[in-house]
Amino acid sequence: MKTAVSSFGTIITASQAAPTEARCPKCGGKVILRVRRLMANGGNSYYWRHLDDDHPCERQKPFMHLRLGA
Numbered sequence: 001m002k003t004a005v006s007s008f009g010t011i012i013t014a015s016q017a018a019p020t021e022a023r024c025p026k027c028g029g030k031v032i033l034r035v036r037r038l039m040a041n042g043g044n045s046y047y048w049r050h051l052d053d054d055h056p057c058e059r060q061k062p063f064m065h066l067r068l069g070a
């Protein structure tokens, strides 16, 4: 996902300046900041991922994280 909720309750977008940990806006579970290198243009893609990678809100949309990483 591209956006998460901080411990202060504010929405934060995944980026280089974002904190390494936040919470999922859907289920409240812990998410961590991940980086994916984009070979096409040499840039980095930042996104949030569930810490245990097994949350109901992601299981309902199995292809969501694939689209977000593109």
Ligand SMILES: [Zn+2]
Binding pocket: 024, 025, 026, 027, 028, 029, 050, 055, 057, 058
């Ligand atoms: Zn979640």
